Amino acid sequence: MEKFTTLNSRAIPLDIENVDTDQIIPARFLKTTSREGFGENLFRDWKYDKNGSERSDFILNDKRYSGRVLIAGDNFGCGSSREHAAWALSDYGFKGIVSSFFADIFKGNALNNGLLPIQVSPDFLKDIMKLISEKPETRVSVDLESQSISIENSKLKESFKIDTYKKTCMINGYDDIDFLLSKKDKIEHFENQRKLLNVYD
């Protein structure tokens, strides 16, 4: 997993609530057995019409906006558990997603892929959504160590929460597998104890 320490980038404001993982990556693109190349189909049916032409009203097609941060409406990533959604966002180039609320499974998937979910207050989200929509050149600065997000040339700054263990993983580029494998003895001990209790075989 790629390390994450700080991020300074322009941002794309996606002012839509309840963005589900079916929108992020539609099911028909899940037939592949690799985890590469999902970026080109990110938000496929919002980006393109059925003839493959770009929809001019979708923010990712608006040339004024660019950057590695996506600012999204409340309850981002709800629905299906498909990790392909996190892969697609990463592959497209996003490093951080800002929202006032993330769905559980998506949040975990993002963290397992070095994509940082940054949960901010609804007011802060509203302010930055408006600011970046109006001034696309605005840069967003994220510092994982101090758990803070700030907007350049403004007073907007907020801290965000992240599980301490996950934070260490992100900063060092570790994933859970190495950690779990290092606990093999404990896991086997647990299994043996349960056998004695005769709970399940």
Place this chain on the structure above:
Amino acid sequence: MSKTLFEKVWDAHVVDTIEDGPQILYIDKHLIHEVTSPQAFQELERRNIPVFRPKEIVATADHNTPTVDQHLPVKDELSRKQLAQLSENCKKNNIKLYELGHKYNGIVHVIAPELGITQPGMTIVCGDSHTSTHGAFGSIAFGIGTSQVTQVFASQCLLLTKPKSMRIKVNGTLKNGVLPKDVILYIISKLGTNVGTGYFCEYAGEVFENMSMEGRMTVCNMSIEMGARGGMIAPDQTTFEYVKGKKFAPKAEKWKSSLHYWKTLPTDKDAIFDKEFVFDAEDIDPMITFGTNPGMSIKVGQKIPNKKDASFEKSLKYMNFQKGEDMAGKPINYVFIGSCTNSRIEDFRVVAHYVKGKQKAKNVTAWLVPGSRQVENQIEKEGLKDIFQKAGFELRQPGCSACLAMNDDKIPEGEYCVSTSNRNFEGRQGQGSRTILASPLVAAAAAIEGRIVDITKQLN
């Protein structure tokens, strides 16, 4: 100390607790399918890690399988490759696979309970958000991403922060024609699509106590649609009777000891939940969705609400509905009865009972997709197939089918589909398709009339 059902099962599976961090939770059963497992197997190979406990993994092919001509090679090349990859991975790693054509093949959340793989008190995971279904048995069951699938392959464990607990009670007796699907749609319409985020939800009260196991599965299945990673119902006599005698259910002495343990699982009287909600069964009617998330539902006889909100309006625009309109009477051309929410034998009995002696409307394409080969056989055995054929319904072969339209079972652009599945997201059933979620009864009535029917008028 008093504990909830969730806490009892969780605590019994904690291998270790990391200071100021997550816990290591042991997983009893790992269910896998063709779509979310290949990248996990790939990662294991890349890192040269063996599958730790292959016997605790059960695989099926369901998401990407055709629902016609299952005896022939799969036409779509990508789907065929993905299915072949699953077979190869399972063979290589000694994992039991119920592949396409196997007598136990079917949707992962239908086959595990019907084979007795799902049992009370277990921890069960699968790379699919509707894994919450298995909570109907009083197990902790939840969907995971592919990275976590890899973790369970490697260690039979997951690193997790213990979720909070909530309880939803529904007291009283359901009215005639109100099905488990209506109960969960009603709950989500009242509480919203993210009330459960960060929580595990226990369903309690007379309504769930009196519900069949299949009904309980329908309810727990949709827990994720209100954001809850999982839903649970305390195991009771109904649960034990369902599990007893199933292929992989404990037998003889093992059954007795299991039963003894399962009976200790229900929530203690004075256990405390982080939040609680209470509803009255009398207030619940047959429901129908009008928007693009499962929280946007109303009683089938009601009008679309008048709400000023950009996301709400975006939804209505996609559905091409107006505020204040009646849902009843709206013409529809497609009906889909299936998915891990409503594809069990009781669902098909409800449909058969309603359509017997009737004819579907000429304009309607009505697909019935059983959840498993066993359900398919049962449909035939009970003579329901004949009823469906006479009514003009198309009984297809098992799979996830038009719930997520990964295979060829797609609803065309702009068309409305009354569906017994779980998600009405934009394009979920095919690009540009418009999904209207309902119970099998409301869906059956729509197929007969070719429009949405206020079923309550027929029932009273």
